[in-house]
Amino acid sequence: MATVTIPAATPSYRDDAMQIFRAFKGIGCDAGTIIDILAHRDATQRSFIVQEYESAYGHELRKRLSSELNGNLKKAVLLWLHEPGERDAFILKKALKGTVKDQRAVTEIICSRSPSQIGQLKRAYFTNVGTNLEDHVEEELSGDHKKLLLAFLMTSRYEGPEYDEVVVEQDAKAMQKACKKFGLSTAKTFIQVFSERSRAHLCAVSDAYNGLSKKTLEKAIRDETHRHFEYALKTILRCAESPPRFYAKALRKAMKGLGTDDTTLTRIVVTRAEIDMYYIKAEYRKKYGKTLNDAVHSDTSGHYRAFLLALLGPNN
Numbered sequence: 001m002a003t004v005t006i007p008a009a010t011p012s013y014r015d016d017a018m019q020i021f022r023a024f025k026g027i028g029c030d031a032g033t034i035i036d037i038l039a040h041r042d043a044t045q046r047s048f049i050v051q052e053y054e055s056a057y058g059h060e061l062r063k064r065l066s067s068e069l070n071g072n073l074k075k076a077v078l079l080w081l082h083e084p085g086e087r088d089a090f091i092l093k094k095a096l097k098g099t100v101k102d103q104r105a106v107t108e109i110i111c112s113r114s115p116s117q118i119g120q121l122k123r124a125y126f127t128n129v130g131t132n133l134e135d136h137v138e139e140e141l142s143g144d145h146k147k148l149l150l151a152f153l154m155t156s157r158y159e160g161p162e163y164d165e166v167v168v169e170q171d172a173k174a175m176q177k178a179c180k181k182f183g184l185s186t187a188k189t190f191i192q193v194f195s196e197r198s199r200a201h202l203c204a205v206s207d208a209y210n211g212l213s214k215k216t217l218e219k220a221i222r223d224e225t226h227r228h229f230e231y232a233l234k235t236i237l238r239c240a241e242s243p244p245r246f247y248a249k250a251l252r253k254a255m256k257g258l259g260t261d262d263t264t265l266t267r268i269v270v271t272r273a274e275i276d277m278y279y280i281k282a283e284y285r286k287k288y289g290k291t292l293n294d295a296v297h298s299d300t301s302g303h304y305r306a307f308l309l310a311l312l313g314p315n316n
Helices: 013-023 031-038 043-057 061-068 071-081 085-095 103-111 117-131 133-139 143-154 165-181 184-196 200-210 217-222 227-241 243-255 262-272 277-288 292-299 302-312
Strands: none
Touching: 013 031, 013 043, 031 043, 031 071, 031 302, 043 061, 043 071, 061 071, 071 085, 071 262, 071 302, 085 103, 085 117, 085 133, 085 165, 085 262, 085 292, 103 117, 103 143, 103 227, 103 262, 117 133, 117 143, 133 143, 143 184, 143 227, 165 184, 165 200, 165 217, 184 200, 184 217, 184 227, 200 217, 200 227, 217 227, 227 243, 243 277, 243 302, 262 292, 262 302, 277 292, 277 302, 292 302
16 A cells, blocks of 8 residues: 555646746755656556656657756666666666675565566566666675576466465475475475465465474574575565565665665555555564654655655654
């Protein structure tokens, strides 16, 4: 459930485009107007505003925003203008680029998406980047982490709630056996099960594993795997169990301690605001005893804070 508040009677796309154009006039940019408009329009409305602006004023709105805004606000607004699949493709392209990869962002985007969202992402990636996402992952990543992401991208998974209890039991026993042996068979078994099974099936496997072993499936993952491969497996499992809970924990980590991981904070707020942010906020308050809005307010400032809070909606 989305948290973005859309006015009951929104202005015309032409009026929105004109207000944005006027916000660029004079010394400095009227960032408040940009936020008031773009943070309160849905993806379709934003797309039409972009088209109307470029038709009326003859230059790209994204480029103008990039030159007028700065810092975290600029990054957040530009990310917000993308459509969902295109946005994920943009994040992945940037995360996979350069010598130092943002493998956490790559893992989060790929492993938290449903099969239908993966399909949308792959199409958007090819259209906007000019290469297959799988090819880019193959070139830039390595080891079991790469094998899992490739398998997850290339395998068609069922999205419904039904599962075969016999196969669930077989998968749980296979993983328990693989963990006892340790080594290559462990990774191979985990990759096969986690890339081929539906979310409902994985939840059932987790329950079955807990009944067979003295430790939970997540504890087994922590003991038998490491680094990016471990995080990818945990992401798949946690998103199978509860995506809002997964994101609430990720947001907490981004804002915990000294300093704020603004890249992660922006990515999660922007990508989930129109999907399940209402439930993420509920999980955050339940688990950490404070509202997500209050946490963001404490860890950010200025127009960047105003923009994120607008996407988060009412403080509840």
